[in-house]
Amino acid sequence: MHAYRTHTCGQLRKADVGATVRLSGWVNRRRDHGGLIFIDLRDHYGITQCVIEPDAAAFALVDTARSEWVLTLTGKVVARSAETVNKDLPTGEVELRIEQAMVQSKAQELPLPVFGDHDYPEETRLTYRFLDLRRERLHKNIMLRANIVTSLRRRMVEQGFTEFQTPILTASSPEGARDFLVPSRRYPGQFYALPQAPQQFKQLIMVSGFDRYFQIAPCFRDEDGRADRSPGEFYQLDLEMSFVTQDDVFAAVAPVLSGVFEEFANGKKVTKPDQFPRIPFAEAMLKYGTDKPDLRNPIEIVDVSEFFGRAEVEFKAFKNKTVRAIPAPGAAPQPRSFFDKLNEWARGEGAAGLGYVQFEEDGGALVGKGPIAKFIPATVLADMAKAAKVKAGDALFFSADAKADRAAAIAGAARTRLGRELGLIKDDEYKFCWIVDFPMYEWNEDDKKIDFSHNPFSMPQFDREKFLALDQNDHETILGLKAYQYDIVCNGYELSSGAIRNHDPDVMLKAFEIAGYAREETEEKFKGMINAFRHGAPPHGGTAPGIDRIVMLLAGEENLREVTMFPMTQQAQDLLMNAPSPANAKQLKELHLRVVYPEKA
DSSP states (O other), rough: OOSOOOOOOOTTGGGGOOOEEEEEEEEEEEETTTTTEEEEEEETEEEEEEETTTSSSSSSHHHOOOOTEEEEEEEEOOOOGGGGOTTTTHEEEEEEOOEEEEEEEEOOOSSSSSSSSOOHHHHHHTTTTHTTTHHHHHHHHHHHHHHHHEEEHHHHHHOEEEOOOOSSSOOOOOSOOOOOOOEESSSOOOOOOOOOSSHHHHHHHTTOOOOEEEEEEEEOOOOOTTTTTEEEEEEEEEEEEEEHHHHHHHHHHHHHHHHHHHSSSOEEEEOHHHHHHHHHHHHHHHTTTTSOTTTTOOOOOOOOOOHTSSSTTGGGGGGSSEEEEEETTTTTTTTTHHHHHHHHHHHHHTSSSOOOEEEEEEEEEEESSSSTTSSSSSHOOOOOOOHHHHOOOOOOEEESSSSSSHHHHHHHHHHHHHHHHHOSSSSSSSSSSEEEOOOEEEETTTTTEEESSSSTTTTTTSSSSHHHHTTOOHHHHHOBBBEEEEEEEEEEEEEEEEEBBBHHHHHHHHHHTTTTTHHHHHHTHHHHHHHTTOOOOOOOEEEEOBHHHHHHHHTOOOSSSGSSSOOOOOOBTTTTBBSSOOOOOHHHTTTTTTOOOOOOO
C-alpha cells in the first residue's frame, strides 16, 4: 500500500465499500458525537467523512487532531445508512472507518478558519494566503482560472495560432502607465524595464515572418490597484496576426472568447461570436457615457442640450452647457427620497447634482412634474420625452456640464446606478461588444498639448500622404483623426484593447511627432522596431484580453483578488513574502545605487 494514499479524498464511491484504503489530507472539520469522532478529511480533490470508535487502537491519536492538521488515515470503506447520506458530497454515500492513523503535520491556532466562507480583513487573508487558498470558494476560483487558461490555449491553437515567449527584461516604453525599472549591475546608471505588455516584441515576431502568435503573457505596470485592476502585475491573452484587417482580427478572437465563456458560464447566455455589436467610440460615449458599456442595461442616454437652449425654456442652470438625459423606466412613482438620494450621490461624484422630471398622463397628455419641470414648457417636455423614448410612469434625469466629457461621465455613472436600483440589469447573461473608431489623439489640458489617446502604435484611419503632410498646428483635423483601435467589452468591463498596427516607419515617425516626440527621440526609443519596419514589415494587428478579468466575470466575483493566487494589497504590498523590502548595502553597491528617501512632512 502507498505510504500516503491509495485514493484521493474526493474519489471513494459506493462501489468501494469493503475495500481497505488509505487517505491523506487536512482536517476540514472535527466532530465529537457521544464518543464517536468524525473527521472530515480534505485534499485538493474533495472531502471524505472518516469515523473512529472509542475502542479503536488509533482513537487516542485521532482524538488529539485539530483543524488543519495533516493526517494519513487507513481503514475500510463502509456504506452510510440512508438517513446519514450526504447528498452535497460526491463521497457522501460512504465513510472511512479508521483503523490506523498517522499525524504528518500539526497546525498552530489558526488566524483564519478554513472551514466556512466568512469574510476576513484583506491584511489577514493576504498575510496567510496559504490558508485562504485552502478555503473552498477561493480554491474553486483558482482551479477555474487554470481551466480557463487551458481552454484559451486550446482554442488559440485550434485557430492556427502558435505560442511564443517574449522577454521579461526589456526597454522602457510609453505604453501609458508607469514602468517598473530594474537596475543593471553591468551598466551603472542604466535600467531595464519590465514589460507593460509584449507590444513591440509581438510586432517584431510578425516582422520576423511568423504569422499567428499568442502567449499567456505576464505584464507589469506600476499603477494603483482597484477592484478590477491588480497593482503591479497581471496576465493577458496576448495575440498578433499578419496580413489582416480589423475584420480578420474580430473573426479570430470573437469565437475564442465567446466559446470560453459558453464553456464556463454555467448556463448563462453568451453573445454569439458573429453577433458582437460594433459601437463607435463617439456613439458609446453619447449613449452610455463610457467606452465600457454594460449592454445588459437597456438605458440609453440622449443629448438634450438643444432643448434647454431654446429661448422659451426658463431653466438657466443648463443654458450653454452639454446636457445629457438619462431615462429611468418606471421610476416616476418612486418616493421623493429616491430622487434626493440620486441627487446627493451625483454631488458626491463632483457634479452640481442631477435634475429630473417625472412623467405622468393627464387627460390623455404626457406631462412632466418635478422641481425643474415648471421651467420647461409642456411642448418642450413632450419633445424631450419623445427623443428619450420615455412614457408615463418614467422619469428623466439630467447631467449638465460646460465640458462635454464631464457631462457624459456623470450620465454614464448615473445610467449604471439607475440600472441597478431599478433592477434593469440581467444577471443571467454575458453581453459582448466591440468599441471601435477610437480617436487617435486627445488634448492634454494640463500640459496644453496633443497626446496619444490610446495605443501609440496604431494605424490612423487617414490617407497616408495627407497624414504625412499634416500641419502640426491643425488641431481640429488632428483631434478629429480616428485610429484602427478597438476594445472588447463584456458586462461593463474592458477585457482588451487592440489595434491594426502602424507598420510604416514614416507614418510612425509623423504620428509620434504630432504627439510631441522629436524624430530623433522616436528613432532612439524605438530603434529596434523602426529598423525592422525598414526591412519589410507586413500589415498586422492584434489584441490582448485580460485573463484576470475574464476569470473574475466567470467566477461571479467583483474583485480580482478572489481569482488571483498570490495578489498584492491595494497598496502594492506582498504581505506573505514581505515585498517590497529594502536592499542591503552589498546589493546597492553592486548596482551602483544610493537610496534617497523622501523628506518627512
